[in-house]
Amino acid sequence: MGVRRRSGTFLLQVNPILCDGFGHCAELAPELVTTDEWGYPIIVNEPVPLANAAAYESARYAERGCPRQALHIQRFSEKKPR
Amino acid sequence: MIAPNTLPRLMHGASDRPLSLSQHESTFGSSPLSTSLLEELEASGLTGRGGAGFPTAQKARLIREQRGHSKFMVVNAMEGEPASHKDQALLSANPHLVLDGAEYLASIIGANNIAICVARDNPTVVNHLERALHERSRRSLRGPRLELHTPPWRYVAGEESALIHWLDDNESLPQYRPRRPHILRIGHSPALVDNAETCANVGLIGRYGAAWYRGLGTPENPGTTLVSVTGAVDRPTVIEVELGTTLRSILRTAGADPDPLAILLGGYGGTWLHAKHLDTPYNNAALKNLGVATGAGVIVVVPQGACGVVETQRVVRWMANESARQCGPCAFGLPSLAEDLTHIAHASRDADTAYHRLLERCGVIEGRGACRHPDGVIRFIRTAIEAFAADFDTHRRGAACAGSRATRHYASVPSLEREDELVWE
Amino acid sequence: MIALTTPYLWYTTRATGIITLILFTMVVTLGTLVANRIGGTFVGRFEINELHRSLTMVAMTFLAIHILTTVLDSYVATGFISVVIPMTSQYKRVAVGIGAISFDLILAVWTSSLLKLRIPNTTWRFIHWFSWLGFATALVHGFMTGTDSRKGIGLVVVAVCAATVFVAALWRFFGRPTRAAGRTALSPLATSSGAPGAPSSPSAARPSRPAARPARPLVQSPPTPPSAPGVNPARPASPGQRPFPTSPNPKSKKGRS
Helix, strand or coil, X not given: CCCCCCCCXXXXXXXXXXXXXXXXXXXXXXXXXXXXXXXXXXXXXXCEECCCHHHHHHHHHHHHHCCCXXXXXXXXXXXXXX | CCCCCCCXXXXXXXXXXXXXXXXXXXXXXXXXXXXXXXXXXXXXXXXXXXXXXXXXHHHHHHHHCCCCCCEEXXXXXXXXXXXXXXXXXXXXXXXXXXXXXXXXXXXXXXXXXXXXXXXXXXXXXXXXXXXXXXXXXXXXXXXXXXXXXXXXXXXXXXXXXXXXXXXXXXXXXXXXXXXXXXXXXXXXXXXXXXXXXXXXXXXXXXXXXXXXXXXXXXXXXXXXXXXXXXXXXXXXXXXXEECCCEHHHHHHHHCECCCEEEEEECCCCCEEEEHHHCCCEXXXXXXXXXXXXXXXXXXXXXXXXXXXXXXXXHHHHHHHHCCCCCCHHHHHHHHHHHHHHHHHHXXXXXXXXXXXXXXHHHHHHCCCCCCCHHHHHHHHHHHXXXXXXXXXXXXXXCCCCHHHHCCCCCCCCCCCCCXXXXXXX | CCCECCHHHHHHHHHHHHHHHHHHHHHHHHXXXXXXXXXXXXXXHHHHHHHHHHHHHHXXXXXXXXXXXXXXXXXXXXXXXXXXXXXXXXXXXXXXXXXXXXXXXXXXXXXXHHCCCCCCHHHHHHHHCHHHHHHHHHHHHHHHXXXXXXXXXXXXXXXXXXXXHHHXXXXXXXXXXXXXXXXXXXXXXCCCCCCCCCCCCCCCCCCCCCCCCCCCCCCCCCCCCCCECCEEECCCCCCCCCXXXXXXXXXXXXXXX
């Protein structure tokens, strides 16, 4: 899938309208996502460095595994911190 | 021509009937200033009057820079805030000033369609607008097409993206906008949405220029604004004030209780302010230091002896029902906040646990909706806790204060026609 | 086309048919478990989802063998075309035709799921609903072609599969956990102009309203209080009369389930 980037950061974002509280993301990416008392995801708000390969892979699994495809990984290059 | 440095401006010539087109033109003068409307707008420093307070010229410039030959100018007169009556008052006094501003903005962005949106639940105002549009259509055939749209009134129906979604898809549902700035579109056409009062201000700036406009107000917040005063007043009033006037003097002019307990600024998604700050000037630069803002020009006055907890609880309960229910944190979270507030208001045994749970939930829900509705409610709750600290303390200790048994309430909340609209009960 | 005459093709068709039916029963049940948000404590919800997907692959393999052996077998006359186009088979036209309908539906669901990340989620969900119909037609096909399904163990298998999926369907439609948006009270009032759940309007500007009616007498508001210097009190607005729309809550276009 192309060159593995080690610089820059990523942020897992959820579209709260599409999200239906299935909770698969919290299982697939527990280091990034927890659920609130109603089952909806609370996602880490700060960008995570891409060098954290495990977290990135979890995020990819979560993005792919969401039944409503409500998740999106937003990547940021180093120059533009957000 | 209106003399500089005098009030009223927006409400100049207002009477029981709206000004007709010819009356409007004889009062205000006719043609716009020049072709450099955008520069005048930028120099004037006008900010939006719909609640967000975003610089109007910046917004217009952004839409102007978009590609597209069929752009829309949308006038937002939905007035979703129940405590706000200023847009109604403005449209009942002088709809043509609003329409002028809309036309100036349309010419800035290059739009050939103007959509004026007002709630269908207010037939008087709809009628005024229909008549005004009819007068204009009879006058000239050139210029952008003016259309009246009447979505049903709901709290979120006045939100920008919800209004655009109504125009696009017949449902007032706020949209998810992760990247700012986000260009709103009707179909593929970019749209500029501005509050009716903002458009009226543009109508003045377009005629008299930025220097005239800055004759009143403060350097950071120039001009005048309309304020709806409700609560402990003789009757609900809309007054036009110069930005920078103190809150105390605004209350005095409106005939409100001179010694209230606290006031609500901005709207039901706004901020409470304890009465000890009443000598603060009414403009965003000054209010920011206190953590409050003018918002949608709403002031609700709560007198001594009223119960701040009950006022808060009633509003939050209603606001929870006004959720669009698209996002879980808002749809489930706001009713839970209302429930916690009900426990506190009843001063039951678990009022203190409910209070802590309330604070915790506020932290959990904040920022997780697609629109800013839940954030507004949370801000409302947090500032209420600060402004009504005494009342909350009393209730937490399990003793309901005297005011909580009163039947008169000051933050008026529209009654639900059917109680089963409260989905969580 | 190769037409083989060994009876083992025929036996394979029947066997794989039964196996496919059992596998799809499991697939549909697992799908219902996913939709009703089962899991999270002992088994992960995403695991049930992945099992649902993997088992579908196995089922599709058996389905492919079932179809291939049917077509290649010369004992019964069915060509490739009758696999996808119903009612074109010589042998048991209706029964095989229903099987073809089932296969078409299952193929659509499967393909859309393979492309799930590339098509809009709403499209995928719309097609996915047809899996119920795909199973039902498969069941009918299995019973009607029924060399084995009319008696003995075959009948038991078909009955159990039917019962399982029937219960799953009841649970799916009536036992859903409450979600945030069962309704949006913000749809139009379902006035005469807007039908509930009407499809979206064209993106072009709406047609204009008819010309303004002649002016009605305006509501007279009370006289304005005397103005203080510097600040002008405008005429007071009427206290907010905001009747709530009597919305019968038409279902939102997003079609929550």
